[in-house]
Amino acid sequence: MTYLTVGNATKQFGVNFKALDGVSVSVDKGEFFTLLGPSGCGKTTLLRAIAGFNDLTSGDIKLGDYDLRKIPPHQRDIGMVFQDYAVFPHLSVFDNVAFGLKPRKVPEAERKARVDEALATVRLSALADRMPSAMSGGQQQRIGIARAMVIKPRLLLMDEPLSNLDAKLRIELREEIRDIQKQIDIAAIYVTHDQEEALAISDRICVMSGGHVEQIGTPQDIYGDPQTRFVANFVGTLNTLKSGADLENLTRNLGLSDVKAETWAVRPERLGLSNPAAREGATIKGTVSKYVYLGREAHLQVSTGIGELVVHIANPGRNAGRAVGEPVSVLITRDALMGFDTNGKRLSTGG
Amino acid sequence: MSRLNFWSAVAIFTWLLLAIFLLLPVGTVLLSSFHDPNGQFTLANYAAFLSEPRFHRALLNTLVVGFGGLAGALLLGAIMAFCISRFVIFGSKFVSLLAILALVSPPFIGAYSWIVLFGAGGLVRTGLRDVGIMIPPIYGLIGILIVFALKFYPYVYLMVSGALANVNRSLEEAAEGLGLTPWQRTFKISFPMVFPALSAGGLLAFIHAIADFGTPRLLGRGYNVLATEAFTLYSAEVGSNMSMATTISVVLIIVSMLFVFLQRYMSRRNVYHGNMINKPIKIKLKGWRNVAAHTVVYLIGLLGALPVIISIIYSFRLTNGPVFQSGFGLQSYTRILFNLGDVVRNSLTFSVMAVILIVLVGTIVGVYVARRTTLNTSLLDAAFMIPFVMPGIVIGIAYIAVFNTGPVILTGTATIIILSVFIRRLPYAVRTTASALRQISPSMEEAAISLGYSPFQAFLRITVPLIVPGIIAGGMLSFVTAINELSSSLVLYVGSTVTMPVRIYLLILDGDFGTAAAMASILLLVSGLAVYIAFRFLGRNEQALL
Numbered sequence: 019m020t021y022l023t024v025g026n027a028t029k030q031f032g033v034n035f036k037a038l039d040g041v042s043v044s045v046d047k048g049e050f051f052t053l054l055g056p057s058g059c060g061k062t063t064l065l066r067a068i069a070g071f072n073d074l075t076s077g078d079i080k081l082g083d084y085d086l087r088k089i090p091p092h093q094r095d096i097g098m099v100f101q102d103y104a105v106f107p108h109l110s111v112f113d114n115v116a117f118g119l120k121p122r123k124v125p126e127a128e129r130k131a132r133v134d135e136a137l138a139t140v141r142l143s144a145l146a147d148r149m150p151s152a153m154s155g156g157q158q159q160r161i162g163i164a165r166a167m168v169i170k171p172r173l174l175l176m177d178e179p180l181s182n183l184d185a186k187l188r189i190e191l192r193e194e195i196r197d198i199q200k201q202i203d204i205a206a207i208y209v210t211h212d213q214e215e216a217l218a219i220s221d222r223i224c225v226m227s228g229g230h231v232e233q234i235g236t237p238q239d240i241y242g243d244p245q246t247r248f249v250a251n252f253v254g255t256l257n258t259l260k261s262g263a264d265l266e267n268l269t270r271n272l273g274l275s276d277v278k279a280e281t282w283a284v285r286p287e288r289l290g291l292s293n294p295a296a297r298e299g300a301t302i303k304g305t306v307s308k309y310v311y312l313g314r315e316a317h318l319q320v321s322t323g324i325g326e327l328v329v330h331i332a333n334p335g336r337n338a339g340r341a342v343g344e345p346v347s348v349l350i351t352r353d354a355l356m357g358f359d360t361n362g363k364r365l366s367t368g369g
Numbered sequence: 370m371s372r373l374n375f376w377s378a379v380a381i382f383t384w385l386l387l388a389i390f391l392l393l394p395v396g397t398v399l400l401s402s403f404h405d406p407n408g409q410f411t412l413a414n415y416a417a418f419l420s421e422p423r424f425h426r427a428l429l430n431t432l433v434v435g436f437g438g439l440a441g442a443l444l445l446g447a448i449m450a451f452c453i454s455r456f457v458i459f460g461s462k463f464v465s466l467l468a469i470l471a472l473v474s475p476p477f478i479g480a481y482s483w484i485v486l487f488g489a490g491g492l493v494r495t496g497l498r499d500v501g502i503m504i505p506p507i508y509g510l511i512g513i514l515i516v517f518a519l520k521f522y523p524y525v526y527l528m529v530s531g532a533l534a535n536v537n538r539s540l541e542e543a544a545e546g547l548g549l550t551p552w553q554r555t556f557k558i559s560f561p562m563v564f565p566a567l568s569a570g571g572l573l574a575f576i577h578a579i580a581d582f583g584t585p586r587l588l589g590r591g592y593n594v595l596a597t598e599a600f601t602l603y604s605a606e607v608g609s610n611m612s613m614a615t616t617i618s619v620v621l622i623i624v625s626m627l628f629v630f631l632q633r634y635m636s637r638r639n640v641y642h643g644n645m646i647n648k649p650i651k652i653k654l655k656g657w658r659n660v661a662a663h664t665v666v667y668l669i670g671l672l673g674a675l676p677v678i679i680s681i682i683y684s685f686r687l688t689n690g691p692v693f694q695s696g697f698g699l700q701s702y703t704r705i706l707f708n709l710g711d712v713v714r715n716s717l718t719f720s721v722m723a724v725i726l727i728v729l730v731g732t733i734v735g736v737y738v739a740r741r742t743t744l745n746t747s748l749l750d751a752a753f754m755i756p757f758v759m760p761g762i763v764i765g766i767a768y769i770a771v772f773n774t775g776p777v778i779l780t781g782t783a784t785i786i787i788l789s790v791f792i793r794r795l796p797y798a799v800r801t802t803a804s805a806l807r808q809i810s811p812s813m814e815e816a817a818i819s820l821g822y823s824p825f826q827a828f829l830r831i832t833v834p835l836i837v838p839g840i841i842a843g844g845m846l847s848f849v850t851a852i853n854e855l856s857s858s859l860v861l862y863v864g865s866t867v868t869m870p871v872r873i874y875l876l877i878l879d880g881d882f883g884t885a886a887a888m889a890s891i892l893l894l895v896s897g898l899a900v901y902i903a904f905r906f907l908g909r910n911e912q913a914l915l
Contacts, residue, residue, distance in 0.1 A: 071815055091818050092827075098819040104812035108834045118820030162816075169820060 021047040021205050022068070022173060027077035029063050029229075037063040038074070039229040045205050050196065052208045054216040055226035056252065061209045062177060064226075068207065069098050069175055081172060092121075097166030099176040103158040105150045105165075111137070112146040114161050118169040136168040139198055156187045163195065167202060174199065174206040180215065188212075192219050213253045217241060225249045247362040250283060257327050258283045264302065264323030271300040272352045279357025279365050286317070286330040288354035292347040299351035302327075306340045320348055379737045380745055386730065387752050390792045394767035395622075395755065401770055402616040414616035424598065428620065431579050431594040434513050435624070438578030439571050441518025445669050446525025446570060452662045453526075454533040457653040459663065467670035468523040473896040474677045475853050475870055477583025478889045479516050481877050482676035483507050484588065485683070508590040516588060517578050519673045524577075525570035532566035533559070538650065564635075572632040576625050580760030582856045583874060595621045596762050596856070603766055603860065615770065618763040625758035677893060684887035691881040701887035709872060709884070713891065716869040719783060720851040723790040727798045727851075728844040732836075734795075735802025753796040764789050765860025781863040789857045794847045801843035805836040838906040845903035849896045 022045040029038040038060045045051040053061035067074050070091030079086040086094060097118075106114050115133045124132065137143045140160040150158055159179055166174060179195070180188045196219050199206045210216050216223050217237040225232040225240060225248070233245045244250035259265050259282040269275055269282070292301045304322030316334035320327045327348055331338065340346065357365040405411045418424045449468070453461050471479075486493045487507035494504055507515065536559055544554045582596040589597065595617050602614040654662055671678075684701050687694040705713065738746045756764075768789050772779035779785040809832055817827035855870040862871050869892050876885035 069815070069819060071818075090823075091815075092821050092823050094819075095821070096819055098816065100812040100816060102810050102812055104810060104816040106813065106816075106831055117817070121821035121826075165816070165820070175819075 020044045021049075021082065022207075023078075023080045024064070024068070025078045025080075027064060027067060027079070028075050029060070029067065029072075030075040036229050038067070038077075041077070041226070041229070041231055043224050043231065043234065045207060047205055048200075048203045050199055050206050050208065050219060050221045052210060052216045052220035052223045053226060054210060054213060054223050054253070055232075056211055059226040060229040061211075061226050063229075065175055065177055065207060065209050068173070069096055070094050095169070095172050097169060097171035097174045099159070099162045099166050099174070099179045101178040101181055103155070103162045103182075105158045105161050107149070107151045109150075110146070111142060111148055111150055111153075111161055114150060115164045115168050118165060122169060132168050133164075136164040139167070139201070140164045140194070155183050156191060159183065159191065163198065167198065167204070170202075171204070174204050176206065176208045178209055178211070181210070181212070188215070189218075195219065217253070225252060227252070244356070245364045247281065247283070247358040247364070250285075250356060250358075250364075255286055255328070256283045257286060257289070257325070260323075260325035262323065268300055268302060268324060268350065269355075272350070272355065274352065274355065274357070274367055277357050277365050277367055278359075280360045281358050283356050283358065284327075284350060284354050286328040287332070288351070289327060289329040290349045291318075291329065291331070292349040299349050299354075301347040301349050303345065303347050306342055306344045306346055308342065309340045311339065318346075320346060322348060376737060376741060379733055380749075383730075383734050383737070383749060387749075390788055391752070391755060394764070394771045395759070397770045398615045398618050398763065398767045401612050402619045404612055406612060414612050417613065418616055418620065423593075424617070427593050427595050427598045427617070428624075430510075430585075430592055431596070431621070431624065433510065434517060434581075434585065434594055435575050435579040435628075437510070437514040438517030438521055439575040441514055442521040442525050442574035442578075443567065443571050445518055445522035445673075446574075447529055447567065449522065449526045449666055449669050450529035450533055452666045454530045455652060456659075456662050457651045458666050461666075464666055464670040467674040468526050469900065470677050470893075470897075471520060471673035472523040472527075473849050473853070473893070473900060474520075474674075474680075475855075475873060475889050475892045477581075477587055477855065477877075478680055478873060478885070479520050479676035480512075480584045480587040481882065481885070482679040483512060483516055485679060485882065486675075487512075508588055509592050512588040513585055513592065516584050517574070517581070519669075519675075520584075521574035521577055522669065522673060524573040525567065528566040528570035528573075529563050532563040536562045568632045568635055572628060575628055576758065579621065579624060580762070580856065582760075582762050582859070587877065595624075596760060599762055599766065600860070603769075611766075611770065614766055618760075618766055621760055621763060622758060625760070629754075629758055680886040680889040680893070682886075683882060684890040686883060686886075688883035691879065691883065693883060701883040702891075704884050705887055705891065709888065712867050712869055712872045712888075715783070715866060716852055716892075717895075719787050719790065719866075719868060720848055722783075723787045723794070723851045724844050724848045726787070726791045727794050727847045728840060730791075731795055731798025731843070732802050732840055735799045736806060738799060739803040739806035753799055756793045756796050759793065761789075761793065761854065761856030761858075762860060764793060765857035768857070768861060780861070781866070783866050786858050786861050786866055786868065789861060790851045790854050793854075793857070794850055797850075798840075798843055798847060801839060802836060805839040806832070809835055842903040842906040845899040845906075848899045852892065852895060852899075 024041060024043050027038050027041040028036065030036055041060065041064060043051070043064075053064060055061050063072070066072050068079055068086065070086070070089070073087065081094075081096075106117065109117065112133055115136055116129055119129045119132065134143065134146075137146055140163055142157065142160050142164065145153070145157065150161055153161075162179070176195070180191055183191065192215055195208075208216075208219060217240070220237055222234060222236055223240045224234045227248050233240060233249045235243075235245075240249060240253050244253065250256050259268075261281075265282060266275075269277070292299075302322045302324060304320040304327065306318060307321045307326065308317075308319035310317040311334065314333070316331045316338065318329040318331060318340060320329060329348060352367070355367065357367060359365055402414050403410055403412065405413060449464070452458060453464065458464065484507065485491060487504070488494070489506045489508075491506065494506065497504060505511075540558055540562070541554055544558045549557060579594070580596060582600060585592060585594045585597050586600075593601075599614045599617040599621065602610045602617065653659075683693070685697045685699070686701075687696040687698040688700050734749070738749055768785055769780060772785055779788070813831050813835075814824070814827045817831045818824060822830060852868075853870055854868070855874060858868050858871050859874065862868065867875075869888055873885045873888050873892070876882070876888070
């Protein structure tokens with residue numbers, strides 16, 4: 019059931035820069051929706067337009083039956099979590115969280131109960147009376163989350179809330195955010211440039227670049243079935259194959275000569291070193307130019323006629339080390355290859 | 370839409386304010402310098418300035434005391450900053466306090482205290498003569514330079530110690546690793562890092578030195594500078610030469626401005642933003658080095674605060690009329706209480722009024738400048754640089770030139786003194802507010818808005834509480850400047866609007882140092898109280914005094 023719809027959103031800065039260029043997305047009730055893209059792709063501009071901090075040049079934003087663009091930001095009833103936490107340094111943790119309940123005229127007793135509940139959800143009950151200034155980034159962002167959800171907003175917006183935290187805390191807190199969102203069953207829009215974070219947290223992801231939408235889909239769709247070269251490249255890693263006779267041979271061997279692709283690419287983990295047991299796919303001969311052992315996996319770089327290929331090998335055995343210069347054969351299966359046309363659009367390879 | 374109108378009103382109001390109380394007076398000074406007493410256009414004033422040896426000497430002397438004061442302040446300030454930020458100095462907080470004392474001590478009281486000690490009949494000088502050591506009296510250039518160095522070194526000290534504390538130690542360690550000797554490290558790494566602070570502190574010392582009027586007046590004994598010449602020309606009972614006084618004012622402004630631009634130019638490339646991962650540590654010196662460092666630091670601190678100490682001691686000495694007797698008493702204070710209460714009251718009311726105006730207008734304009742970046746606010750920012758290079762004596766003369774005749778006559782009123790203080794200090798208040806606001810992340814207000822507060826309420830409930838401590842502290846520091854203001858008040862006062870610094874100046878001229886010392890001590894007490902309040906609100910932040 020569609021809850022929030024953004025239609026043809028365009029935001030013009032100056033004469034010739036479009037931060038948003040005809041973006042349309044819709045978010046369902048209770049859905050965790052992520053805007054993913056590199057900096058400058060327009061994801062934050064879109065989020066701030068929904069929050070009301072800057073208006074669109076054209077397009078419409080509807081939340082339920084309301085036309086959001088007609089409502090001033092402080093009446094939109096949208097919770098927001100900020101990248102720099104934006105915790106009020108002159109108020110205690112409790113007062114920070116209670117801040118949004120005052121203009122809603124929530125009675126004293128209920129206010130206390132709701133703040134206590136919110137603080138319990140983010141596991142900050144013990145710190146309710148403390149001032150936030152001396153707290154860690156993770157704790158401050160928990161205050162920010164509690165403060166945004168305690169008002170029971172119609173929509174929760176999060177602008178790169180974890181990007182100022184260290185890696186371990188980021189993983190911990192993103193799972194908490196996900197749990198809280200499911201628990202209070204609210205539609206959430208989350209902005210990030212971290213593809214792993216987006217994959218881990220989202221129901222659906224909208225990949226953006228240069229002010230337009232590249233692809234909208236579930237994390238599985240986005241990673242496993244990227245519709246554009248940009249998405250394939252931005253989410254996960256990609257070997258782009260060098261054109262030439264070897265590449266033509268390869269596509270012919272795999273029965274892909276009919277697909278007129280401008281570029282061919284393949285993900286490193288979809289490649290393997292050929293073994294006698296392999297029954298399908300084609301092999302490419304090459305020599306090892308680099309071997310990186312990472313414990314859980316090993317990264318192998320192989321010089322071949324179709325370029326330098328990075329091959330990820332899962333669970334490399336202790337004896338699987340390869341010397342530089344060693345000849346190997348790389349196995350490529352038909353469904354691993356992705357072809358893109360001149361506009362970067364993914365071409366069908368017929369199942 | 371109403372917000373837009375409000376800010377347009379602020380813009381118009383600010384420009385009107387600047388036009389009437391800054392641009393018009395300064396413009397009048399400029400115009401007046403190009404006119405003869407009959408109102409005819411002439412270049413004669415500048416021709417006179419260029420041809421008369423008296424003015425040549427004054428300009429040369431001004432540059433000499435400017436650069437001399439600068440050199441002295443740089444030397445003392447840099448040594449002190451280096452020692453305190455790099456070595457463990459016992460009682461370093463106390464030494465900083467001494468520097469603050471020197472900074473907030475009433476102007477020219479320093480000059481007089483040095484006369485008391487080293488003048489023709491000075492205590493130290495006569496004492497030394499008794500044991501057979503003859504030193505010349507302190508009058509003239511040497512005296513002025515000593516006073517300036519000791520009065521203005523705190524500018525350099527406070528600026529540089531802040532910068533030195535922020536030089537990442539890794540940089541010096543890296544240089545050490547690359548094989549640089551300690552001297553090379555200091556000159557190739559540390560020096561460029563603190564150069565902006567050093568030159569900014571030096572600039573303050575220079576500008577204050579060339580604008581200072583009291584010190585050359587009392588200590589110079591014929592060593593005239595532009596500020597004293599301007600005052601003499603303006604105040605001469607017979608043959609007061611307003612247009613020549615304004616000509617000299619213009620020259621003084623030009624010298625100040627040239628130096629501001631020179632400093633900007635010299636430190637244009639040196640802006641470093643160090644990360645503070647590896648803070649510098651203080652070394653504990655041993656043996657004679659430790660003794661030397663402590664001696665130097667305490668010597669500078671105590672000498673700088675000497676005028677204050679002398680004033681306080683002398684304020685409690687028994688007097689018979691203006692003549693000191695042996696023993697101590699409260700006569701000087703009772704005299705102030707019974708005869709000069711109105712002067713204290715004047716100073717307090719004028720300063721409080723000026724500070725209220727400064728805080729109100731400064732805050733609103735500061736918000737405007739920080740929140741709206743337009744051509745208009747950039748122009749405002751530039752216009753606010755003008756009072757920075759305006760010596761007080763020039764503002765005084767300019768106000769007389771404008772408000773003596775014409776539609777609004779303000780001469781002889783309290784208003785004109787309040788306004789002159791207000792306009793000189795307003796830029797600082799605007800800067801304080803603007804920089805405090807720029808430190809508050811805009812997302813703070815956005816968070817409040819998203820939680821249901823209107824933009825105005827969000828500003829009121831979030832931003833205002835966050836900047837109020839800074840504003841109060843700024844107001845207190847403006848109060849210190851306001852209550853110690855001499856040079857513009859000296860031009861603007863009449864019998865009923867005498868302020869404490871003016872009265873102290875007159876008392877010293879009359880030779881009544883007991884009363885002057887008592888009044889200076891009261892002034893110091895009030896200033897100290899204001900600084901204390903400011904530090905309570907701001908945390909102990911000596912740099913805010915600059």
